[in-house]
Amino acid sequence: MLKSKSQMPFKDILGHTREIEIIKGAILNKRVAHAYLFSGPEGIGKKKTALALASALNCRSPQDDGDSCGSCPDCQRMERGNHANLVQVWPADKEGNRDDEAGLIRVNQIREIQNAVKYRVEGGARVVIVDSAERFMAQAANAFLKTLEEPPAGSMIILITSRSSELLPTVLSRCQRVNFRPLPSAALRSFLIDEKGLPTEEAASVTKAAGGSISAALRYLEAGADEKRKEVLMRLLAIAPGDADEAIKLAEELSKRDDIDEVLEFIKGWYRDMAVYMEGAKELVVNSDFANRFEVNDREYKELWNCFSMVEEAKRSIMPPRYANKQLTLEALFLSIAGRFH
Ligand SMILES: [Zn+2]
Incomplete structure (x- = not known):
């Protein structure tokens, strides 16, 4: 009942109008940075925005405002997460299983990124998205610096973090930073009413309990809390x-x-x-x-x-x-x- 509908284009992202305008402007002017840092609280749409950017750069019928169409084969592959130009990295435990809490981004994962971006891109742009980028092991971060500074032609990198103060300064200084703010209560509340069918009073209380985080609100509902x-x-x-x-x-x-x-x-x-x-x-x-x-x-x-x-x-x-x-x-x-x- 709470499965979100697919939200790949920028137009389906809740809030963050200012941040998205900056990014769409960069796409239209062909001035997309080679490395971005998307920072801001957990669960407010940073990852969705990163995926929307990846889609926009690879869409076959991009819209006039720089957004992706959301329906061409490239957009569909992006949505399923299996587009050849999409490389995703996240913290993992020693066995390589995803672990956002205690895992780390390790040197072998950096090698994988470097292998993935080595070959020329046929069309569109290769986008590397690194989740929880504050969890780089020091050696991994050092191995990554060169790629971050000068990704191979046709590639770009998006680091995502909710704890930017824990990022290494050497990593921070190589990225263009986009700060995401918590969603305004009004936006989250109308999302819960319009998209999730919550009664007004209930939407208001879930909004407050979630503190501007859409994923906290969804978790709250899913857990029957x-x-x-x-x-x-x-x-x-x-x-x-x-x-x-x-x-x-x-x-x-x-x-x-x-x-x-x-x-x-x-x-x-x-x-x-x-x-x-x-x-x-x-x-x-x-x-x-x-x-x-x-x-x-x-x-x-x-x-x-x-x-x-x-x-x-x-x-x-x-x-x-x-x-x-x-x-x-x-x-x-x-x-x-x-x-x-x-
Ligand atoms: Zn498309």
Whole structure:
């Protein structure tokens, strides 16, 4: 249900109008840099833009504005990721499996790039896209510098990073930099409503939880996190003040789940919301779909933060290295906050 439709041309990319104008201008003026660094937060469209650039340079019927057509055989091959002019590199573990978290870009991968770009390009341009470019091993980066400075004719390189401060200065200085900013909330929200069919209120809360990252928003939806958030809040709101039986029952039930840290984060979010709501910063409320349940008139601000700290403390207790008994910890927590949840 959440499979994104193909988005290869620039025109299908959400936001980043300024960055894309710069790149399309370079294509039209035949001044595409030989090496770019696309930097900016995770999951906002840097890779999509890199692929759109690769498509535009290889499309058989490019559009007047410098964009690719999205449907010719070259565009289709680009979309499937098997175009001969597309070379993709990412961090890998020692066995060569992709590992964006702990993997590295190694010397043997640099050799592969160098082999791939050695031969003349028949048509279009060869585009090397390096994901998580901050993960170059020092030797690999050194081996790569020459190629980066002067890629063979017809080839260009796009480095992508969300941590540009970790890049080696020697690598940084050889690239033309394009900085991508987080997506404006409005753009992400309308994407969730128009493309993903989310109701307005839900789209608003997912947008805030995702902090301007489209992939965070999609992950959030895919993991059913939004459903979970709603379920947890409904259950807690259903406990009447002082209803110890119900509080203990919920503690017992939740303690059996393996996503309890996530559940406690949702609960923290609730108190945080009421605190910002009280401060008049309604636009910062995450659980905006529950806003009609906020009754904060006679509530003390300090008490909200007490509840917030109790949830945080419970979370810390049951996590490593403390591993406190989950059920007992949750019972104590819910008994304390049950009457103070709403
Ligand atoms: Zn095309």
